[in-house]
Structures are given as structure tokens and as C-alpha cells.
Amino acid sequence: xxxxxxxxxxxxxxxxxxxxxxxxxxxxxxxxxxxxxxxxxxxxxxxxxxxxxxxxxxxxxxxxxxxxxxxxxxxxxxxxxxxxxxxxxxxxxxxxxxxxxxxxxxxxxxxxxxxxxxxxxxxxxxxxxxxxxxxxxxxxxxxxxxxxxxxxxxxxxxxxxxxxxxxxxxxxxxxxxxxxxxxxxxxxxxxxxxxxxxxxxxxxxxxxxxxxxxxxxxxxxxxxxxxxxxxxxxxxxxxxxxxxxxxxxxxxxxxxxxxxxxxxxxxxxxxxxxxxxxxxxxxxxxxxxxxxxxxxxxxxxxxxxxxxxxxxxxxxxxxxxxxxxxxxxxxxxxx
Numbered sequence: 001x002x003x004x005x006x007x008x009x010x011x012x013x014x015x016x017x018x019x020x021x022x023x024x025x026x027x028x029x030x031x032x033x034x035x036x037x038x039x040x041x042x043x044x045x046x047x048x049x050x051x052x053x054x055x056x057x058x059x060x061x062x063x064x065x066x067x068x069x070x071x072x073x074x075x076x077x078x079x080x081x082x083x084x085x086x087x088x089x090x091x092x093x094x095x096x097x098x099x100x101x102x103x104x105x106x107x108x109x110x111x112x113x114x115x116x117x118x119x120x121x122x123x124x125x126x127x128x129x130x131x132x133x134x135x136x137x138x139x140x141x142x143x144x145x146x147x148x149x150x151x152x153x154x155x156x157x158x159x160x161x162x163x164x165x166x167x168x169x170x171x172x173x174x175x176x177x178x179x180x181x182x183x184x185x186x187x188x189x190x191x192x193x194x195x196x197x198x199x200x201x202x203x204x205x206x207x208x209x210x211x212x213x214x215x216x217x218x219x220x221x222x223x224x225x226x227x228x229x230x231x232x233x234x235x236x237x238x239x240x241x242x243x244x245x246x247x248x249x250x251x252x253x254x255x256x257x258x259x260x261x262x263x264x265x266x267x268x269x270x271x272x273x274x275x276x277x278x279x280x281x282x283x284x285x286x287x288x289x290x291x292x293x294x295x296x297x298x299x300x301x302x303x304x305x306x307x308x309x310x311x312x313x314x315x316x317x318x319x320x321x322x323x324x325x326x327x328x329x330x331x332x333x334x335x
Contacts, residue, residue, distance in 0.1 A: 006175060006208055007033040007056075012068035012078075014048070014055045014232075022065060023280045025051045027232045029068070030307075033176065038199070038209040040223035040240075042216055042255070044277050048232040049212045053178050057093055058085035072176075091121040094169030094207070096198070098181035100161035104153040110164055111137075111149025117171040136167040139201060141193075159190040166198060173205050180212045195222055217259050220244065225314070228252045231278055231288040234307055238315030248310045248317035248326050250293045287320070295321050 014026040026048040033039055041049045054060045056070045056077055070077040072092065077085065089095065097103045105113060111133050118129040137145035140163040153161055162182055169177050179198055183191035195211075199222055202209050211222060219226055219240070227237040228251065236249040247253045254273035275292040278284055284291050290300040299320050309315065310322040319325065 004034070005032040006035045006037075006073065008069070008071045009052075009056065010069040010071075012052060012055060012070060013066070014051050014060065015065045016061070017063040017065065018281075020281050024283075025232050025280060026055065029229070029232075029234060031227050031234070031237060033208050033210065035175070036203075036206050036208055037225070038202070038211065038223050039225045039227060040211045040213060040219035041227045041229060042213055042219060043229035043235075044214055046231075046277050046280070047229040049214075049229055050180050051232075052229075053095075053180050053210065053212060057089045057095060057178065058082065059089075087121070090117060090174075091172050092175050094172070094174040094177045096162070096165045096169045096177065096179040096182045098184040100158070100165045101153060103165060104161060106153055108152075109149065110151050110153065110156070114149075114164065114167050114171060117168045121172040132171070133167075136171060137164075139170075139204070140164075140167045140197060142167070158186050159194060162186070162194050163197065166194075166201060170201055170205060170207070174207055176208045176210065177202055178210045178212070181214070182211070183213070183215075183218065191218065198222075215259070216244075216255050228255070231283060232280065233288060234316075234318060235289065236315075236317040236319075237307075238311075242311060242315040246311055246315070246326050246329065248315065248322040249289075249319045250295050250325065251289050252317075253325070253329075254292075287318075295319075295325065297321075 010030050012026055012029040015022040015024045029052055041052065043049055055066050060066060066078055068078065077088065114133045114136055115129045118124055118132050124132060133149060134145040137148060142148050142160060142163050182198065183194050186194065195218060198209065211219065213219060223240050225237065225239055226243045228235045228249065230251050235251045236243065243252060247256060257271040258273060273292055278288060286302050287300045287305055290296040293300065305318045305320045307316050307318040310317050311326050
């Protein structure tokens with residue numbers, strides 16, 4: 001029996017009013033998230049990943065113009081009031097942001113900040129909230145919770161501050177945790193610890209996770225499905241094995257070739273994607289990736305490719321030559 005979607009995002013479009021007119025940051029974004037599922041949204045800076053998360057959780061600025069649907073258990077989050085959204089955000093949806101030092105209040109002790117989240121979204125009294133704070137700090141691996149609760153954010157390392165953010169996100173046992181670049185500026189060892197912690201704690205609470213990142217390597221052992229974004233659009237999406245072993249979009253292929261791998265022969269040089277992402281003020285005609293694409297032909301410059309099914313049941317790509325790319329790489333036994 002197919003599991004019902006917990007979050008269903010359909011044709012999400014986000015634009016920003018500017019002196020240059022309406023700038024489209026996200027254009028027609030669609031994906032689903034099931035209970036307990038872990039998905040990754042990946043792409044270069046400026047691809048619309050964070051804007052998507054902010055629109056879903058009502059954190060977009062006043063000049064944003066949002067359309068489409070984002071239904072959480074049937075409730076359209078894009079249509080509810082700010083007061084209702086505040087109950088959802090922090091309650092049913094927990095957020096982990098990329099720079100905890102900017103998100104945490106430097107003048108408040110760590111324990112008080114976690115306690116504030118508990119009190120804001122539960123019926124707990126002060127004593128119950130304080131006990132919950134110590135439990136959360138222990139669960140996310142912060143040593144000596146009673147002592148650490150009395151510390152200020154600047155006393156903690158970057159990795160420990162991110163553990164605090166995860167504790168705050170999980171304070172009210174949310175259905176969904178959205179982690180927006182949670183490993184930014186952390187060394188690779190701490191990155192792995194944070195990703196493992198996020199997976200373990202969310203599994204404990206039965207929470208679904210949306211992990212936003214620019215690094216496909218981080219998603220390899222974490223995500224069940226991956227959504228690849230480019231210039232505000234979905235370039236490709238599918239199950240993790242399909243994305244890694246049968247990429248159907250040249251942009252996904254470029255991302256994979258630009259990172260080191262331990263399951264293939266050592267390469268002298270990585271293969272970067274040529275050129276730069278386009279400005280949202282002046283997007284290319286046709287396929288927005290065609291100026292950087294080694295497969296581009298005339299049709300790519302003239303017609304925007306639809307997001308269509310390719311290969312596996314849950315694998316979709318927006319490329320005129322997706323089937324040919326998959327067939328070519330399968331024939332070459334490419335990983």
C-alpha cells in the first residue's frame with residue numbers, strides 16, 4: 001500500500017519585487033515528502049533551494065510573491081495566516097539553519113533558548129520544560145547538559161552550536177525537519193557527525209527530513225530521494241541510486257564529476273562545470289542550462305524541456321536528451 005504524502009509541494013513559484021521587475025527565484029518547484037522520509041535538495045548557490053524552504057515555512061521577505069501549493073496533511077501552508085504559521089513553524093516543522101551563531105541569541109544562555117522553544121509550542125510548565133531541555137541536550141550529544149545549559153553561544157564550537165540548533169528543531173517533536181546547509185563552515189569530520197546526528201535523532205522521533213545542500217557527497221548516505229535544482233527549476237529528481245548511478249540531466253552529471261569519489265579510480269583533476277549560473281534577472285531562453293551544457297543543441301536554446309519521467313518509476317529529468325544520456329552512460333557502464 002502506497003504511503004500518503006505528508007508534505008505535497010505543487011508548482012511552487014517565488015518571485016521578488018525589485019527595480020528590475022519581478023525576479024523569479026523559484027519556478028514551478030514540485031516534490032512530495034512522506035512520513036519519516038529523508039530527501040535532499042541540491043544545487044549551486046542561487047539555485048532556489050533556501051528560497052523554497054523559506055516559502056514553505058513562511059520566512060520569505062515582504063517583497064516576495066509566492067504562488068502554488070504546499071500542503072501539510074492537506075493544509076496549504078501558503079494560504080494560512082501568520083499566526084497559524086507560527087504554530088506550524090517550530091511545532092510541526094523544525095528548522096536547522098546554516099549559521100547557528102547568527103540564529104542563536106548571543107545574550108541568552110543555551111538552555112534558556114531551547115526552553116523558549118519548548119514553552120512556545122507545548123503545554124509544559126517551567127519545570128517540565130527544563131527537564132525536556134536536559135533530555136534534548138543529552139540526545140544531541142552536548143556533554144554535561146546541566147552545566148552546558150548555563151553557557152552562552154560564543155562558548156561553544158561551531159559543531160556544538162549546530163547541535164543546539166538541532167535540539168531546538170526537535171524540541172516539539174516535529175513531523176518535518178528542514179535543515180538548510182547545516183554543515184556550512186564545519187570541517188569534514190564534524191560535518192559527518194552532524195549529518196549522522198540529524199539522521200539518528202530524526203529517526204528516533206519519526207520525523208521526515210529535507211536536507212538542503214550544494215554537496216552531493218553529503219547526501220549519498222543520508223537521502224532516500226534527491227531533487228536537483230538549477231536556476232530556480234527542478235532539473236532532475238528521483239531515488240538516490242538513480243541519481244548517482246543513472247543521472248539523466250547534464251547538470252547532475254556535472255555535479256557528480258566535480259566531486260571526489262572513493263568508488264572509482266583516482267583522477268588527476270576534477271571536472272568542473274563550465275561557466276557560471278545565470279543571473280535570475282536575465283535567464284537564458286529555452287533550457288536555462290544550455291549555455292553550460294556539453295550536450296546542447298538548437299532545440300535546447302529554443303524550447304524549455306518539461307520535467308518528464310525517465311528510466312525508473314520515480315526518476316524524472318528536464319532535458320531533451322535525458323533518455324539518450326542514460327542509455328549512453330549505461331552502455332559505457334558508467335558509475
